[in-house]
Amino acid sequence: MKELATRYDPKSVEDRWYSFWESRGYFTARVREGRKPYVIVIPPPNITGILTMGHVLNNTLQDILVRWKRMQGFEVLWLPGTDHAGIATQNVVEKELAKAGTKRGNLGREEFLKKVWEWKERYGDTIIRQLKKLGCSCDWSRERFTMDEGLSRAVREVFVRLHEKGLVYRGRYIINWCPRCHTALSDEEVEHEEHDGHLWHIRYPLKDGGGYVTVATTRPETLLGDTAVAVNPSDGRYKALVGKTVVVPSVEREVPVIADEFVDPKFGTGIVKVTPAHDPNDFQMGRRHGLPQVAVMDGNAVMTAEAGEDYAGMDRFECREALVAELEDRKLLARVEKHRHSVGHCYRCRTVIEPYLSEQWFVKMKPLAGPALKAVLDGTVSLYPERWMKVYQHWMENIRDWCISRQLWWGHRIPVWYCRQCRGRGKSIVHSPLSTDTTEAMDQSVDHSGAIVSRTPPDKCPVCGSPDLIQDEDVLDTWFSSWLWPFSTLGWPDATEDLRYFYPTSTLVTGPDIIFFWVARMIMAGIEFMGEAPFAAVFFTGIIRDMDGRKMSKSLGNSPDPLDVIARYGADALRFTIARLSPVGQDVHYANESCELGRNFANKIWNASRFLLMNLGEDDAADDAGGFPLTMDDRFILSRLNRTVRDVTAALDAFRFNEAAERLYEFFWSDYCDWYIESAKGHLQAKGSDDARRSRRVLLRCLEAFLRLLCPFMPFLSEEIWQMLPGRSGDSVTRTPWPQADPGLIDPALEKRVELKFEAVRAARNLRKEHHVPPRSDVVVILKPASADEASAMEEGRAVCMALMRAGELRIDPQFLPERAMPTAPLSSGAIVYMDLSGSVDPSAERERVTRELNEIDLEIEKVGKELANEAFVSKAPSKVVEMRRRKKKSLAARREKVMKSLESLGEGRGS
């Protein structure tokens, strides 16, 4: 047996075992009929991403699940991959270009895309490599990318199918526009933030010279695009105004005063300016009243010529300032109020979003939402924690159409073409789908706007036959590929074996921040295209925060690099700590130092195993106790082991990872190390004895079972130790079956009996300490048991107790009566522990201590006495509970008596 270090060194083992597992194909799933599949698709990290603590949490939990399920005999597929992350990636590459002194406009679309692909090849798998460091057991042979050929085909297929159903449409609407990214965004991609702004009250002169109307606005610069002023039709104050004409300041445009229900008379002045081209509500109002749309800003949020020559070319916020100054000069600014309101920001670059009128593609969501909501409400898909159901339901019931076109270059190009001939001549009003006789026509359709929607690039216009076609410039929202992930990754739209066998998947583990972006939409897509929800359960993790409760972020610098943590503490330590700390459905407060929890635990396991290995002989095996009769302690640890197996399994079944981790920790540290190994040490001394052999085998049996339970949490360490155990010939702990709890071995009564011994030992140790007995010196301990059963339990454990108490002599004597002052400690059973210090006790200190004890007992007696004196309690509470109280009272009384006696033996009675 080679010498093992006294500290576990994760660095020297982790990579070795990872490649061992990988090279043996342990993570590769196969289609195996008759075997139940268990499938998780990874939430694909962005190719721009590096591993964050959020990923660590997420993927550790997924890895725990899949490793556990593999051991339970499922055919497990954990499907990995990455997301092309349209905006994020384009931004990253653009930044690189900027550093090199160029920009994408200079390169042109094709050249730029080449650059992005190059970037992706170089850096896109960073996060994948990092996941391997963490120990993630993904099936890398099935790794996918949202822009690879198969997934791109799925995207086109979905777009065309939705278009055929009339669920994809194009139109000119107000959308969320990021002036920095130069693209439209969906509502979900806008992050609202509370912001201290102003409410400017602005006077619009009436054309007839009869004074002013005063409107209130938070965005005065949009006034340049006003085409009306509105009041509520039932607002008595302003009835007379309706139909009159006012003059928009600065641009001096004459616009009508209209009446519209939308206006809230209680807000501001009750009069609202209407800017149909720059506000979604005004857009609607404008449609209702046939108002012109005047766009005063361009895609850079720079004022256009429509804004008037004073402002054209100005940035929107600059313009705001200048315009307010002008209004003030002209006495048209009635007043300014402070006003707190929420402002939308781009989720990728934080720029303030501009409502912007433009032509975009949308998905009609209502028809998709219905079945997806039902699936969650009826339990086809269960959400953990359940409360997310409400959030989900609210979103589904108030769902709005999804703007899916992006004015980017990096992404799936929209599978739509336009005919230059037809469009040029302004004809082509054709309805989809084209039901002509050609097979090609099945693949494409032309909608009322002249768009040819096709799975493959068409070579000629189906209307006029012209080959002069041009593809839509836009790409699709990144999430338009993500929402297909659970089936596109398995080969859809082809009817592959994988798809048939592995779909629907089992569990999705993700953060609640993408419930709308991703989870909800996947459920919709799964039901729409596969006819079945994509997973049975969704587990929402918490969000990782720092100790001050702040979100981890680069700018705050509070975001640790998991690879540093792994280097410092080990992957297992990080995994275990994260699992242990993450409360179900609650955010995790994390600091690197927390990983000491996992590191120390790993070290404890390492050393306990080392101890056992030092004692083991060649012939020791774990499968049985060698036919030797088991001791009480043996049966105790086996009982605790089986209890642990049962509890850990139940906890995992319920996604209570923290509880599972806690059970493992408790069992190993408290039961196995603190008690069982300590009590076994005596037996192990005579190596050749049956006693020692029995002990070794039970120790080994527990360790083996424990390592298997631990394996999903700490795969590297458990493998390292597993391989050192006798009788291993290169088999892997990851391939062993998950332990089954044997209920017959769980014996609560026995556990109680053994706990009595703990208590006696603890009491004796406490007495030693209180009376300053030097650690090395032996003492005489006398135990006065409360029952014959206790006496026999103590008798059986005599040797162990003596060792742990460090007692030179242990007398078990039901009749014992001290002749002189002796420190005592009562046990909960009513038994009493005496320590004979041969008169070296200070009676007054002891008296004080015992008096304190007596007071505590009296307090308890009073409490129970009151309860039992309560007629209502005795008659209404379950008899079991009443009985329990009676017993408690009795044992307290017995204890009190004993304490009183020892107090008397100390010389004086108590004052009261």
Add this chain to the structure above:
RNA sequence: GGGCGGUUAGCUCAGUUGGCUAGAGCGCUACCCUUACAAGGUAGAAGUCACUGGUUCGAGUCCAGUACCGCCCACCA
């Protein structure tokens, strides 16, 4: 404006259907390098379970309300 969490030891959190004296880890105090482990052992101190009321024989746990913290949603001109 609507909704959802949280509030238990100095810190981070358990406490599953109400029922033995509310637990753990870290930190703290004291002693100990006892031949697996000082990343350890042993013993200990430390809690008005946010507040107010209610239900109940009995409330950290259930109900109502209040306060503070956090998050999400909303056409908050």
